[in-house]
Amino acid sequence: MRKRISILGSTGSIGLNALEVVRHLTDRLDIVYLSANKNTERMVEQCREFHPEAVAMNNEEAAEIVYNKVNKDGIDVLSGREGLIELAGRKDVELMLNGLVGALGMEPTLEAVLACVDVALSNKESLVMAGDIITKTMEKTGARLFPVDSEHSAIWQCLAGESLDDVRRIILTGSGGPFRSRAINTFVDVTIEEALKHPNWDMGKKITIDSATMMNKGLEVIEAFWLFRLDVSQVDIIVHPQSIIHSMIELKDGSIKAQLGVPDMKVPIQYALTYPRHVDAHWERLDFTECGDLTFQPPDLERFPCIKLAFDAIRRMGTTPAVLNLSNDYAVYRFLDGKIRFTDIPRIIESAIEKHEWLEDPSLNDLKILDKWTKLLVENF
Numbered sequence: 001m002r003k004r005i006s007i008l009g010s011t012g013s014i015g016l017n018a019l020e021v022v023r024h025l026t027d028r029l030d031i032v033y034l035s036a037n038k039n040t041e042r043m044v045e046q047c048r049e050f051h052p053e054a055v056a057m058n059n060e061e062a063a064e065i066v067y068n069k070v071n072k073d074g075i076d077v078l079s080g081r082e083g084l085i086e087l088a089g090r091k092d093v094e095l096m097l098n099g100l101v102g103a104l105g106m107e108p109t110l111e112a113v114l115a116c117v118d119v120a121l122s123n124k125e126s127l128v129m130a131g132d133i134i135t136k137t138m139e140k141t142g143a144r145l146f147p148v149d150s151e152h153s154a155i156w157q158c159l160a161g162e163s164l165d166d167v168r169r170i171i172l173t174g175s176g177g178p179f180r181s182r183a184i185n186t187f188v189d190v191t192i193e194e195a196l197k198h199p200n201w202d203m204g205k206k207i208t209i210d211s212a213t214m215m216n217k218g219l220e221v222i223e224a225f226w227l228f229r230l231d232v233s234q235v236d237i238i239v240h241p242q243s244i245i246h247s248m249i250e251l252k253d254g255s256i257k258a259q260l261g262v263p264d265m266k267v268p269i270q271y272a273l274t275y276p277r278h279v280d281a282h283w284e285r286l287d288f289t290e291c292g293d294l295t296f297q298p299p300d301l302e303r304f305p306c307i308k309l310a311f312d313a314i315r316r317m318g319t320t321p322a323v324l325n326l327s328n329d330y331a332v333y334r335f336l337d338g339k340i341r342f343t344d345i346p347r348i349i350e351s352a353i354e355k356h357e358w359l360e361d362p363s364l365n366d367l368k369i370l371d372k373w374t375k376l377l378v379e380n381f
Contacts, residue, residue, distance in 0.1 A: 004093045005273065006033035008084070008108055011042040013204040014099030014122045014148065014265065019046065021270045024281065029273060032093050035084055035100075038062040044069045054078060056087040058104075084108060091115045095273065097148070098123045101206045102329045103371060106130050110364070113143040120272035122148035124223040128325045129367060131226035145227065146272040151220055152227055153268035154246035154259035159228070162251065170230060171248040171256075172220050173240040174299070175200050177211040180241060184303055190342035192335065200243040200263045209332045213345055214299065218310025219328075222321050225314055232314050237307065239297045244286065262286050305346040313353065318360045319370055320353060326371055327352035330378035340381065348381050 005022075009015045015036075022029045031050040036043045038059035047055060047070045054076035057063035063079035071077060078087055088096060088108035096112040097120040098105050105123030112119050113134055121127070126134060127145075138145070147153050151172045159167070178197050179187065195212040196205060203211070210216035221235050246268075248258040261267050262284050270281055301308050306328070313320040331348040334340045340348070352374055359366055 002028055002030035003095060003273070004030050004032045006035075006087065006090070006093045006096045007031065007099060008035045008088060008096065008105070009037075009099035009101065009122075010034040010046055011036040011039040012099055012101065013202070013207075014097075014269070017265045018097050018099060018269050018273070019050070021266055021273060022050070025270070025274065025279065028279070033087050033090065035087055036062075040065045040069075047073070047075050051075070054087065056083040058084055085111055088112050089115045091117065093117055095120055095146075097269070097273065098126065099148075101204060103129055103326055106367075107364070110134055110137060113137045113141060113145075116141045116143050118144045118146065120146045120148050120269070122269075124149060124152075124219050125325050125329070127226040128219050128222045129322045130364065131222070131321070132361070133364060135226055146275050147223075147227055148265075148268050148272050149220060149223070150263070150265065150268050151247040152224060153271060155224065155228060155249060157259050157271070158247070158249045158257040162249070162257075164228070164230065166251050166253075167230065167234070168250045168252045169234045169236055170224060170228065171236045171238055171250065172217060172224065173238055173243070173245050173247050174214060174217045174220075175211070175241055175243045176239040176297075176299075177214060179212055179303070180239065187303075188341055188343045192338065195335075195342060199241070201265075203265075205336055206329075206332055209335065209345075210328070212342070213306045214304035215306035215310065215328050215345075215349075217299070217304075218307045218313075219325065221307075221310055222314045232311065237299050239299055240294065242291065242294055244291055244294055260286060306349065309346065309349055309353065316358075318358050319356065319362045319366070320358065322362065322367055322370055323352050323356045323374055324349055326374040327378055330375055331381075334378060334381075344381065348378055351381070352377055 034052050035056040040062045056078040060079045067077040089111035095118045099122045103125050106126045106129040109126035155170050196208050198208050243263040245258045250256045313324040327349045331345045
């Protein structure tokens with residue numbers, strides 16, 4: 001019997017890679033629901049290929065366009081944020097892949113967990129924003145999170161068969177992005193086009209900018225804390241420009257386990273969708289005779305201040321990780337819109353952390369209020 005799945009963000013980078021996996025595993029996976037923001041052309045194509053029972057379009061005008069094209073085929077079309085949340089909370093799927101970008105992906109993750117549905121999680125912001133709320137809900141419902149980020153998938157695989165008591169630390173690798181060796185005094189002149197040229201990975205614009213600032217690594221530290229429940233002092237970052245080793249764990253006896261492969265998101269996506277199996281795939285394989293030298297260096301916190309901001313946030317906890325995430329989201333989009341400079345991103349985040357009203361144990365409503373406050377602060381920066 002095929003596994004019934006939903007894919008949120010099916011027209012984005014993660015979603016498109018996931019659909020490639022589904023095409024490869026049509027005998028194992030059955031797409032029941034899809035969602036997108038406003039890419040109507042791509043959604044209509046996906047509906048005609050995969051015949052989902054329903055889709056959700058976050059943009060209401062886009063929803064109407066999709067409805068007019070696919071409703072005659074028996075596909076229900078949900079509209080707006082409410083439609084997305086309703087779709088995420090449906091209980092008639094076994095697994096939901098959350099490929100949404102940014103803080104908007106947090107509430108759908110929570111809705112799926114409340115519905116006792118396992119989540120293949122690409123949206124790291126879910127745990128950065130509401131790690132405590134989501135993990136407590138998982139304890140009540142029994143739902144599970146399967147990491148999709150290549151780094152967390154690597155750690156997940158390395159931990160198989162190991163006791164957390166035997167783990168000394170986990171080591172998250174990062175390429176260093178396009179500015180790993182660029183002179184710091186030129187960062188103020190970084191253009192949007194330069195920041196979007198990642199040396200190894202083909203990703204969406206938001207995550208590509210996060211890679212350029214290395215905030216992606218900071219967010220991954222916070223996500224790792226919630227996924228693996230290790231102390232933050234046991235989470236390290238190392239710059240590995242080749243992106244061949246996706247992450248590692250060091251055990252207390254000095255042994256190190258690493259997960260390696262070509263930089264291809266289809267690999268961790270497929271493992272999350274088919275867990276606990278490593279089923280056959282036709283993706284590109286790693287050839288050790290061709291991949292060249294593997295090099296490593298410590299992260300430069302002067303060059304990438306977002307890393308330190310993230311470590312500070314997880315140590316302080318409460319609303320600090322949430323405001324870190326929200327201010328980064330809004331600042332990145334302001335940069336992509338040409339409203340601020342690249343170097344303004346960490347400055348905005350630091351300002352938001354310092355100025356926001358800190359709460360020790362925020363509710364979901366508190367986080368929504370914080371979202372509105374942060375958006376206004378960033379717009380007025």
